Amino acid sequence: MTRLADTCAPPRRMRARWPGGDTAFRVAVTAASAFVIVVLVATAVFLLRQAWPALRHYGVLSFLGSDRWAPSEATASSAHPNPYGIAQFVYGSAVTSLIAMALAVPVAVAVSLYLTEIAPSWLRKPLSGLIDLLAAIPSVVYGFWGIFALIPAIRPAGTRLSQTLGSTPVLGPVLAGPFFGVSYAAAGIVLAIMVLPIITAICREVFATVPTTDKESALALGATRWEILRMAVLPRSRSGIAGAAVLGLGRALGETIAVTMVIGNSVLSITTSVLGPGATMPSVIANEFTESTEPFHLQSLMVVAAWLLLITLSVNVVGRLVVRRSGEESA
Amino acid sequence: MAPPTSPTGPSTDPSTCPAAAARIEVVDLTASYHGRPAVAGVNLKIEPRQVTALIGPSGSGKSTLLRCMNSMHLTVPGAGVTGSVLLDDVDIYTAKISPVEIRQRVGMVFQRPTPFPTMSIRDNVLAGLHLGRRLGRGSHDDLVEQALVRAGLWHEVKDRLKAPGGRLSGGQQQRLCIARALAVEPEILLMDEPCSALDPSATLTVEDLIKEIKQTYTVVIVTHNLQQAARVADTTAFLTVPAAGEPGRLVEVGPTERIFSTPRQQATEDYITGKAG
Ligand SMILES: Nc1ncnc2c1ncn2[C@@H]1O[C@H](COP(=O)(O)OP(=O)(O)OP(=O)(O)O)[C@@H](O)[C@H]1O
Ligand SMILES: [Mg+2]
Numbered sequence: 001m002t003r004l005a006d007t008c009a010p011p012r013r014m015r016a017r018w019p020g021g022d023t024a025f026r027v028a029v030t031a032a033s034a035f036v037i038v039v040l041v042a043t044a045v046f047l048l049r050q051a052w053p054a055l056r057h058y059g060v061l062s063f064l065g066s067d068r069w070a071p072s073e074a075t076a077s078s079a080h081p082n083p084y085g086i087a088q089f090v091y092g093s094a095v096t097s098l099i100a101m102a103l104a105v106p107v108a109v110a111v112s113l114y115l116t117e118i119a120p121s122w123l124r125k126p127l128s129g130l131i132d133l134l135a136a137i138p139s140v141v142y143g144f145w146g147i148f149a150l151i152p153a154i155r156p157a158g159t160r161l162s163q164t165l166g167s168t169p170v171l172g173p174v175l176a177g178p179f180f181g182v183s184y185a186a187a188g189i190v191l192a193i194m195v196l197p198i199i200t201a202i203c204r205e206v207f208a209t210v211p212t213t214d215k216e217s218a219l220a221l222g223a224t225r226w227e228i229l230r231m232a233v234l235p236r237s238r239s240g241i242a243g244a245a246v247l248g249l250g251r252a253l254g255e256t257i258a259v260t261m262v263i264g265n266s267v268l269s270i271t272t273s274v275l276g277p278g279a280t281m282p283s284v285i286a287n288e289f290t291e292s293t294e295p296f297h298l299q300s301l302m303v304v305a306a307w308l309l310l311i312t313l314s315v316n317v318v319g320r321l322v323v324r325r326s327g328e329e330s331a
Numbered sequence: 332m333a334p335p336t337s338p339t340g341p342s343t344d345p346s347t348c349p350a351a352a353a354r355i356e357v358v359d360l361t362a363s364y365h366g367r368p369a370v371a372g373v374n375l376k377i378e379p380r381q382v383t384a385l386i387g388p389s390g391s392g393k394s395t396l397l398r399c400m401n402s403m404h405l406t407v408p409g410a411g412v413t414g415s416v417l418l419d420d421v422d423i424y425t426a427k428i429s430p431v432e433i434r435q436r437v438g439m440v441f442q443r444p445t446p447f448p449t450m451s452i453r454d455n456v457l458a459g460l461h462l463g464r465r466l467g468r469g470s471h472d473d474l475v476e477q478a479l480v481r482a483g484l485w486h487e488v489k490d491r492l493k494a495p496g497g498r499l500s501g502g503q504q505q506r507l508c509i510a511r512a513l514a515v516e517p518e519i520l521l522m523d524e525p526c527s528a529l530d531p532s533a534t535l536t537v538e539d540l541i542k543e544i545k546q547t548y549t550v551v552i553v554t555h556n557l558q559q560a561a562r563v564a565d566t567t568a569f570l571t572v573p574a575a576g577e578p579g580r581l582v583e584v585g586p587t588e589r590i591f592s593t594p595r596q597q598a599t600e601d602y603i604t605g606k607a608g
Contacts, residue, residue, distance in 0.1 A: 121408060217445040217508070219406060221459035221515060222435035231458060235449040 047306040054299035058082040063303050064090070069267040069284065071294035084300035086307070088270040092184065092278040093311075096259060097252040099188025099274065104196045105245045111196075112203035113229055128204065135197035143261030146190040151181035151262065158185065162275050176273040182264035184274045190258050195248035202247060202323065206240030207233055239322055246319030254312050256282035281308040352379035352549045353419045353436065353518035355400055360414035361578070362395045362404055368578035369395045373414070375568055375584060377519075382541060382550040384564035384587065386557060388602065391570040392579030393553040397521050400551065401437035402430045418519075435459070438517035442524040444504035446496030446511070452479075453492040455507055459515035474514060482510035483540050502533025509540060519549040527555065538563050557603055561591055569599045 055063075059082070066085025073083040111131065115124055162177030214232040223231055264277025265287050271278045279287070285301050285308075292298040355377040361368050370392025377383045377400075385393040398404040400416055402423055415422040423433050438459075446455045456475045475492065479485040484506040488499070496507055505525060512520060522541070526534040534556075541550055541563050554560050560567050568584040583590065583599045594600040 211445075213441060213443060213445045214447065216403065216406075217439075217441060217447070217511075218458075220401065220403060220434055220439035220441075221462060221511065222431050223462050224431055227462050231462075232447065235447065238449070 044306070044309060047302055047309060051299055051302035051306050054084065054296040054303055057296060058084065058300075063300070063307075067091070067270045069279075071288075071292070071297045071300075074294040074296055084296065084303070086281070086284075086300075086304050088267065089279055089281040089284050089304060090307070091270045092263065092283070093253055093280040093308075095184045095274060095278070096187040096191055096263070096280055097249055099185060100191035100195055100252045101245055101249055103189065103192035104199055104248060105241070107192075108196055108199035108203055108244070108248075109241060112200050112207055113233070115200075116204055116207040117229060117233065118225065131197055131200050133197075134193065139194070139255065139257045140261075142190050142194055143258035146186055146258060146262035147182075150189060151186050154186065154189070155179070155181050158183070158275050162273075166273070166275075173272045174274055177275060179275040180264070180277065182262055182277050184263065184271075184276065184278050187259045187263040187280070188274070190262055191252045191255055194255060194258065195251050198251055199244045199248040202244035203237070203241055206237045206244065206323075209240075210236050239325055243319050243321075243323030243325075246315055246322055250312050250315040250319055253280075253315060254282060254308070256286045259283045260286045281305075281311075352547065354379050354417075354549065355437075355519060355551070356417040356420075357396070357400070358415045358417065360396070360399060360412065360416060362392070362399050363411045363578075364395075364407065365409040366411070370570065371578040371580060373570075373581045375581060377549060377551055378566065379549045380545055380547070381565040382545045382552060382563050383566045383568065384560035385551065385553045385568050385570060386555075386560050386602070387570035387579070387582075388572065389555075390579070391572050393570055394523050395579075396570065396581075397523055397551060397553050398439075400519070400521055401434050401439055403434070403439065405430070431463075435462075435515055436517055437519045437521060438512035438515055440505070440508050440512055440520065440522045440525050443528050444501055444508050446499070446504050446507050448495065448497040450496055451493045452488050452496050452499070452507060455496040456510050456514050458511055478510040478514035479507075481513050481544065482506045483536060483543070484510055500533070502529045502536060505529060505533070505537060506540065509537070509544075513544065513548075517548065519551065520544065522550065522552040524553050524555060526559065534559070557591075561587060567591070569594075569596075569602060571598050571602065573598075 062082040063084060063086045065087070066082055067087040068081075068083065068085045069088065070083045115128055115131075119127060158179040158181070159177070161175055162179045165171045166176040168175075210233050214236065215228050218228045218232040259280050260283040263279060263283055265279050265283060266277040267279050267284060281304050285304055289298065289301055292301060355375075357373050357375040357377075360373040361371040363369060373396060375396075385396060387393055395404060399412060402416075404410050404412060412424055415424055417423075418428075418433065418436065421428065423430075446452075447458060450458065453475050456478050457471060460471075460474065476485060476489070479488060484503060487503060488494075488507075496504065499507060505528070509520075509525075526537050529537065538559065541552065544550065545565075552560075552563065564587045566584065567587040567590040569582045569590065570579050571582050572579050583594060583596045585595075590599065591603060594603060
């Protein structure tokens with residue numbers, strides 16, 4: 001080894017090391033990470049400052065207390081009631097994200113189980129790559145697909161559903177018609193496809209950390225392939241799957257353009273039915289910020305953005321904590 | 332197999348029903364990984380209700396040979412087998428027995444204790460029985476107690492059957508794994524260095540347990556500890572790698588006392604006297 005180095009290195013060509021290199025490196029990386037934190041804090045401060053006039057004028061809590069967003073009434077009813085209610089956007093974000101989770105999580109778990117445990121090894125890499133590629137499709141393309149492919153495809157089923165179950169006692173309010181296509185349901189389905197890659201990627205990692213010894217002990221007891229998954233792989237991965245779902249949720253909550261294109265942008269009240277049109281917190285911002293001319297209109301959109309930031313940040317922090325804890329558990 | 336509703340099978344009481352043990356005959360077996368044989372040309376008879384020890388230097392194919400006996404070997408990607416393993420005269424590699432059924436008849440305990448970490452002690456014991464819905468839901472206290480008693484763990488855990496299996500000490504975990512393997516009522520128990528992660532006293536407990544369960548079962552144990560082989564085994568088989576790069580070979584097999592006192596092969600003598608391996 002030493003002899004090799006002696007013969008290969010040109011003698012005495014090494015420049016003296018700059019003594020400050022180490023410090024400079026440390027300063028550089030510290031500055032870079034500080035910058036990230038500064039950006040985050042600055043964004044929050046910016047949003048709050050922009051939102052402040054509206055918050056002061058109408059009261060901080062009055063936004064969440066109403067589900068009527070009617071900027072045109074802002075001049076007439078100068079203070080009360082607050083015409084910029086945002087409860088329907090919170091509802092819309094929650095409903096579309098929950099639909100997305102309900103559809104995407106089981107599929108993602110199944111796909112990652114297949115990829116890590118069942119698929120023949122030559123198929124694993126290409127298939128994983130293909131699923132990761134879903135994440136590379138631009139949001140607006142998903143939106144187009146939603147409008148021109150998904151909605152026509154689900155229209156018959158949605159109409160049938162609203163006609164048969166739309167007036168029954170319990171499910172009625174949730175499935176009431178009329179169904180025009182643009183709806184929470186359409187947005188939820190588009191979101192499900194968009195969050196599928198991230199949830200699958202994390203689940204794949206989680207399943208891959210299950211030790212072979214665990215799987216072999218199930219195998220040695222006479223477990224079939226499916227029973228190995230049930231006995232050794234899934235129990236160990238529970239919190240990891242939960243974390244993956246929460247991170248997917250964070251993504252779904254923030255998704256904007258595709259949702260705006262298929263949700264119908266109805267802002268005047270909460271539409272309870274998942275087959276009805278609505279709006280989410282990001283979608284209303286995207287939809288209205290260019291034409292926000294009424295008093296406090298733009299400022300109220302900033303209020304929506306601030307709440308959205310708070311919610312997505314918390315969801316992501318929770319998700320990361322859960323994923324980290326599951327990593328420690330299985331270590 | 333027992334009917335699903337009354338899981339008390341024929342051999343629940345080891346003293347009255349010693350018929351469970353089966354015989355294994357390994358015939359001209361070669362096991363390979365990715366086309367490279369790891370152990371070759373093995374002929375070995377394993378008698379019922381005896382402990383057979385496999386000894387030999389690292390890499391001589393002891394684990395591979397052991398894992399061929401319950402067809403675990405073939406679950407490794409790239410693994411292959413030629414020759415045959417007869418389980419009570421039925422070849423497990425050609426007969427129409429599913430590997431799942433073979434593994435229910437031939438249980439296995441691993442080097443590192445591997446209780447299912449999220450399951451309670453009770454569920455760990457019952458894990459194998461719940462497979463294939465052989466056992467209905469319920470607490471099955473009798474089965475749990477019986478398996479834990481046989482594994483010599485009952486008195487230590489009877490008050491905390493609901494605690495996670497991972498909370499036990501290493502030796503207790505290993506005995507829990509033995510209880511889990513015994514609960515399935517196998518005919519043969521394969522053990523791959525079951526004591527190598529345990530301290531001396533836990534090792535002795537497990538050795539006593541092995542001597543106990545050989546009344547009922549056929550036991551095959553891989554060990555690096557020659558004293559352990561001398562203490563527990565009736566028959567000892569010695570494997571070695573004749574030359575670097577070659578597959579492992581079975582060199583000599585015989586009654587343990589004879590192998591340790593008057594080995595017939597030079598390689599065996601070198602190994603047990605510490606000159607090689
Ligand atoms: N999964 C595997 N893939 C490829 N080769 C393997 C694999 N497992 C074992 N081998 C090879 O097979 C040979 C025998 O290995 P085996 O584990 O059976 O030896 P062993 O006698 O149990 O050794 P030890 O005493 O160290 O446990 C070794 O050369 C090893 O490198
Ligand atoms: Mg081994």
